[in-house]
Amino acid sequence: MQISPHTGSQLVDLCSALLLLTCFAIVAQRRLSACVDLFALQSAFLVLTAAVVAFLTGNHHIYIAAALTGVIKVVIIPRVLKKVIERLNVKRELVMNVNVPAGLLICGALVMLAFFITQPIIPLGFLLTRDSLAIALAIVLIGFFTMIARQKAVTQLVGFLVMENGLFLGATAATYGMPLIVELGVFFDVLIAALIAGIYTNRLQDAFDNVDTNHLTVLKE
């Protein structure tokens, strides 16, 4: 089957836009378990994007990365997080540093910022996946913002994982995947980081009876 470059590029853009959309949904969502579900959905879109890029460019090693994303970010990490949430006594984020409408507005501004920053370097990219670099940066920034705006350890972790998704989209879209050894290493690191953070949430729960990072003020001056 032959797909014209134009259609192909539209397809990749569509998939990346879906990723961005789930970001906004995560920012707007207060229930912890729903945040984790949305993250799994976003990772599924990421798998889709990577598969489309792999199919259109014929770079087979992207399939490996896509499969790994599927296993680790769609299945394993959401499961671990769900287990963690089951143990917690809080299901909803009650107090947020930034309320939802303001958060969404800020995210909109971040998207514009991302497009502004990447404007000068986008023409260098491959025709097929040009605009994905800007979207990738936007997702990284929104993930970063989520970590600042939320107080629950689990949502902060989701923010971190969203950042990682943005980075992976950037690596797939802008460069058709990193060298395989680097990609494998990154997956390994993300997996271990998520597991370690899961262990921490349990221990923090035991020590503080609450995994609200706002309580982590013992060491402040």
Add this chain to the structure above:
Amino acid sequence: MIIEVLVLLISPLLAGGLSLLIHRSSLLHAINLTSMSLLVGAEIMITRTVLKDGPFTALGQLVYLDALSVFILFIIGAVGLACSFYMRSYMDDQVARGVIAPTRLNLFFFLFHMFLLAMVIATVANSVGVQWVAIEATTLATTFLIAFWRRRESLEAGWKYLILCSVGISLALFGVVLTYYSSLHVLGDVSEALNVTQLLPVADQLNPHVLKLAFIFILVGYGTKVGLVPMHSWLPEAYTEAPAPVAAMLAGVLEIVAVYAILRMKMIVDHAVSPAFTGGLLALLGFASFVTAAFFILIQHNYKRLFAYSSIEHMGIAMIGFGVGGPLGAFGGLFHLLNHAFAKSMAFFAAGNIHRRFHTVEIGQVQGLAIAQPWTAMALMIAGLALSALPPFASFVSEVQIVTALAAQGIPGQWLSNSGGMVTVAFSNRFTSLSLTGLFLLCSVLAFSGLLYRITNMVWGTPPEGIVRGEAWTLGHLPIIVLAAALVGFGFFLPQPIRQLLEEATRIILVH
């Protein structure tokens, strides 16, 4: 050379694996010391080869070693070996006092070896991407070491460290992706397109816009790991809560490995853009860290936090050295990294001894150290004097080198007026360099007086009631003596191999 490189990588891996299987403390220490000695031995062989025959790659382009990476390896080995000796007395004592359950001792050693392995990989890796993976792995290995006491405060410090550093490092990964983005156009889609050996020769063909963006992301990312202001907020807590040998490794080695990662990237970007751009950014962050830390040193009442802020200060100074550049600035920066590694690990060894005797981290509650623990008091005094950069010590020499370079050249300010016209500050160059030198000297005096005032308060006076007086000689005192001797000795005379290594490494940083 393959064998030495393999020893370098396999000895911590094997030691870590073995540690998990063993519970006897004496065996754990024996494995630790053996693997560290093997590591140092391999490093010495590699250093000799690099100094004689120049840089080389091994294991199919995966490993690249030149004078700069060998210099960093030297610091890892020296501080690591010192830590291993110190741990012999420190860890056994903690187990005996019941602070650590004997069954968890092997976990400590496992994480310690993984930490070491990750740092060695980050140093010898040819690919910028692999280096990133290894630096993130250091975060993962150390977070449980920091939280090892499992008290509320240590869990908090460990969590904060994990989250802040992982996020910072993620930004650095975006920088790596951008680097790859620019190198693809020159080198093509090959798996070596992130290798330093491939990137450096073609660096001037890479797209400067992309690399500028990449460098900013990488500087912020790895800068978090170095503890540069304003990304430093994890650092004082982590250093306070970590067990003393871990704090010594974090302050003495990990920061330096992160600086090395920044320097590697700087060399590539320097070719594509200009040293004025990278140097200006480095000097700016360096000054922010130096000035902030100098003021925070004045208000500390916890001696471990005091040393943590002093770390931020010294990393700032080294960054100013690299930022100002020129042979003197770069040499001074590297030499300062070495001096800081030795002095700071010694300071944390002393801090560990004090904490075990006085059971407090409050400076106000520690008095009469000279009577209670004469050896530790001496170590603390020497480390404090070296960290204040007073004359007989090597850190005085390196700080003078940096400040001389600063006064002569000023910080490169070209990037300010070139960065898109948003900031068009036209510096009168002479005036800026003089006022910055003045600021540098003022902050050194602040840090010096703050540090020495606190330390002398701890050393003199009479110990509080109920504190045992006198200190038995243990194996843990050996590294303190050796490090002290090196700190004084290097100020007068640098041994030929180390001098040669420093000069070669300076040449690598500056080469154009």
